[in-house]
Amino acid sequence: MNRLADETSPYLLQHADNPVDWWPWSPEAFAEARERGVPVLLSVGYSSCHWCHVMAHESFEDETVATYLNAHFVPVKVDREERPDIDAVYMEAVQAATGHGGWPMTVFLTPDAEPFYFGTYFPPEARHGSPSFQQVLEGVVAAWTDRREEVAEVAERIVADLAGRSLVHGGDGVPGESEIAQALLGLTREYDEQHGGFGGAPKFPPSMVVEFLLRHYARTGSEGALQMAADTCSAMARGGIYDQLGGGFARYSVDREWVVPHFEKMLYDNALLCRVYAHLWRTTGSDEARRIALETADFMVRELRTAEGGFASALDADSEDADGRHVEGAYYVWTPAQLREVLGEDDAAFAAAYFGVTEKGTFEEGASVLRLPGDTGPVDAARVADVRGRLLAAREERPRPGLDDKVVAAWNGLAIAALAETGAYFDRPDLVERATEAADLLVRVHLGEVARLARTSKDGQAGDNAGVLEDYGDVAEGFLTLAAVTGEGAWLEFAGFLLDIVLEQFTGEGGQLYDTAHDAEQLIRRPQDPTDSATPSGWTAAAGALLSYAAYTGSEAHRTAAEGALGVVKALGPRVPRFVGWGLAVAEALLDGPREVAVAGPVGGELHRTALLGRAPGAVVAAGEGPGAGAEFPLLVDRPLVGGEPTAYVCRHFVCDAPTTDAGELAAKLGG
Template sequence: MANRLAQSTSPYLLQHADNPVDWHPWGPDAFEEARRRDVPVLLSVGYSACHWCHVMAHESFEDEATAAVMNAGFVNVKVDREERPDVDAVYMEAVQAATGHGGWPMTVFLTPEGEPFYFGTYFPPEPRHGMPGFREVLEGVRVAWAERRGEVDEVAGKIVADLRERRLTLGEPRQPGAEETAQALLGLTREYDPVNGGFGGAPKFPPSMVLEFLLRHYARTGAEGALQMAADTAGRMARGGIYDQLGGGFARYSVDREWIVPHFEKMLYDNALLCRVYVHLWRATGSELARRVALETAEFMVRDLATPQGGFASALDADSADASGRMVEGAYYVWTPAQLVEVLGEEDGRIAAAHFGVTEEGTFEEGASVLRLPQEDGAVQEAGRMASIRERLYEARLRRPEPGRDDKVVAAWNGLAIAALAEAGACFERPDLVDAAVTAADLLVRVHLDDHARLTRTSRDGRASSNAGVLEDYADVAEGFLALASVTGEGVWLDFAGLLLDGVLDRFTDESGALYDTASDAEQLIRRPQDPTDNATPSGWTAAAGALLGYAAQTGSEPHRTAAERALGVVAALGPKVPRFIGHGLAVTEALLDGPREVAVVGDPDDPRTAALHRTALLSTAPGAVVAVGPADGELPLLAGRVPADGAPTAYVCRGFVCDAPTTDPALLVAQLGG
């Protein structure tokens, strides 16, 4: 059979290239083949770091007998959800509507017209725990297709009709105000876990967008409760097993509500978002723990996820080989007391076990433990000795088989990383982190952005895929470029952000101001996906609102400001009702309510006085503040008409381009910015 996946830029698809299953990539050829053979399409959607995707692949897709059944009765299509989030979103909506839950791997049976009629996620090879076996499912679908075609077509037609009717209607667009953010804060307080931090029960995901809202709300209003929830949650995550105590960076989620045992995959987007949260927490409180975690997370991204071309890889797998060679989730990260002693010796092994909560019973499988800091003061106890212990354990871990790496570059997630690294580098005076952000931005411009300012979503080894960028790509890359403009003072990044955001206005919005996840001229699926709520990353809708607002603050563009305000109407409707799921929209709303502030620092960039004013502006907690630095009438619009006072570098703090009295004193600038 033809190896149709061999030329893919997706490591996930390449993992399946040698399966006995005759996989097709998503595309018209697969559906034309299904029509020609008059068989259903079996759509399997997953991603490289997905543990249960690997399990189902090993149990079923690598099995010759199962593959023979799949090949005889179906056209089999494999999709990487990270490359095609639009395909994933449309069919996941159908799965959740039909079954009440979703997840990956996602398994959907389609007509040759792409209409879904039977759904599931992971199927075991044999019936288990109330789930049918996969071959049993295949046989049932085959029989239904052959003998009850009328019923299949009727079900598919009803599902598609229902999906197409699910257009988001919000009534009259209304800009959210302080009342909605206060109601959202009250709702979050009700769902807050006061014992462990975070929201809800197990499994527990890092609430990065909600934490950003809480920090911005505190900065604007002084609400101590918002800061308390953010700081306690961040602290408990940082001391938990979800955080890599040796190498930095966060795992995807915790399987328990105490943040102890993680699901071990490490995603670029989580770490980019959380790095920025901890930078902002440090900025608000001066917390040394927040500073350490922000820097270690930034260093993790640069060290472990940077690609040779300068971008950032998508993820590290949860699974790796244990001492016996078996692929085991978390094997790279967990320790037994005996292993600590083997590496450190008897005394230091005992100290490390107490410090990191490693016991004979273990917190994970087979008596192994995830390293954590069970005592709140554990981060500072025996600091010098613990630094040596950490270093030796880290060096020993490097000798273990490493988890696999999904090295495709996703535009949106790289945009998030660029913003985080630019801010961390500026705040902590680490120019190497800013340089890493610039290098990644250069890659996006060279490889992902074409001559018509259209983004490609993914690349690998410097080669762009054929997957068109979706709304979150345009929004998050623009956000990264805006952060670089504020940090570096280079107008080219503002220009690139403007090109991308003009594309958002032209091809992702409608007359009501609503946004869609795909462009108006993108491939037409059974439904044009549209979702303003956050998932693992900010929704494209509210991410676009934030980037449009920031660009308007830098340039004075009224069309971009108006588009941002109209898009935020969704927060007025959803913020008080489901604040956990629209945290990014609430964070952008805080910026809107604060202005956002516009800070122009006029002076020679090489003058230490200019640098002091610039850094003071970047350290401000004012929600969504934008910063421009450069000589009078420099290349950034905020500098137009600004002149140094008495020949000295000068800062102007403005809202809507109406400015306070200029100042040459960083202390006065702090007062003007409110913190």
């Protein structure tokens, strides 16, 4: 066992028995490199990364490679999900130098952590113009030994280039109708009318963009925006990217038709998409959207929930097939013969037609990914349910994909928001309870006694890595959503505590935000990125939570900070709308107010439920009755009952329309 044996990250523990003498990222590792006079090999990945597993098996488990590595380098292994700041800084350098990035990320550093050579996956033998990993190692050693001054100059130049890149500033003003219209036009140009989604292969679920489109439709009535959102969601729900047996979404589709996924299942994707489909149902009443939202919520609870009440990060893409090989997708794909073995001839033929399983296959070695291809016409719903249940039971007997059971604060914040709303919409109090338990874990373990958010925990113990901006923004978003659903003002208070830290530790001049706190570990560059990737950027997640908190409390400081942060959306929205979807969604809330809904009446009552189902972009909801309600929610202060009946007030900037006791009138006020 190497030094990773004492770590808690599942990804690092996967490498604890490598012959490579791995170090975790630490001052001691770089001190060792200085003392020995050797470079550092930095390898960054995550536990459900397919090519990370491949490179580990091919190279890091190889005794010859390990012996050479140990003799000439200090090897450092980083879990990008635990240290997104390290990943972001060096990925920026990799992309600048090579024009592309990915994981595993392989970077060679000086003992001062300055990068001088980059790559991603390196094969064990040279192929397709790419050198073998051993050749790369030998080339770096030769350069380090014979041309040390040249290496130092390259490293110094790279660091200077990164440091010299202009910081992102908040921009001038907030996005208005012009910027929103330009963003919508840009999305329309990139929209795949045939298959849904945006761009070509590989195709990722555009969760944040769909949220923007739904909010834009709610505010303006744009049928085009709704059509893009609804058709994209339907295409994904019917495609192989969605698990047609067990629910939940894979990370992305390798093709533009959504047929073959990259099979890893991430908590963040499923949390975001669960909420998207719940919001689509709220907008259209689609039965399909309702089913997908509930099945995805149930998947998260069934397969990702930890013993402590949080939610694990991911399920691997790989698992053992019938021959004992560790291969991608083995748990999920089917051949016609496998269908016949489980279902018999007649039901297997029915299932093959229904799920698109062919003799040729849609994946590898004649296997098919289950999907719902085309219009199969009227189907026997009972027969579909029976076949699905039997196939799911048979699949449960297969070797399961590995589970990365660390709890990431940001992604749990997303899950809390999704489960709370889905539970409220569909009368599933069990889902609200699961959201509350996850929130309790974040307060109890991730905040704990230090009153600063820890990025991760495992087995109920907080990790050593500090929370980054996305953790504060997404957890605050989850707490604010939980406050709206449960009527418990403590969640509003916790959100305010986190957002005050954002103002104090993550905010610069002119509305700019940083991904790390002012007092965080200093890397070669302080990371700062306002664009979405697979999740909302920390920048726009914080902007959304700040805006909602201001709507709940009337805090001008938080609203001013939100508006300052949204300046970057004004600049980026018209140019790259696909990569600032959540920022555009927050901008829609700002343009609408957002509306503040105070329900003086029982939590869970008709008016409260009607308020939660309102489509007004980013509307905040406070519900409660009695003299203590105003103490929990400032929005409820001086909001009395009318005629002794539960009463709703719809406000903007704490200025309210005439109160109503009628649920139908409230729904009309909120576009419900």
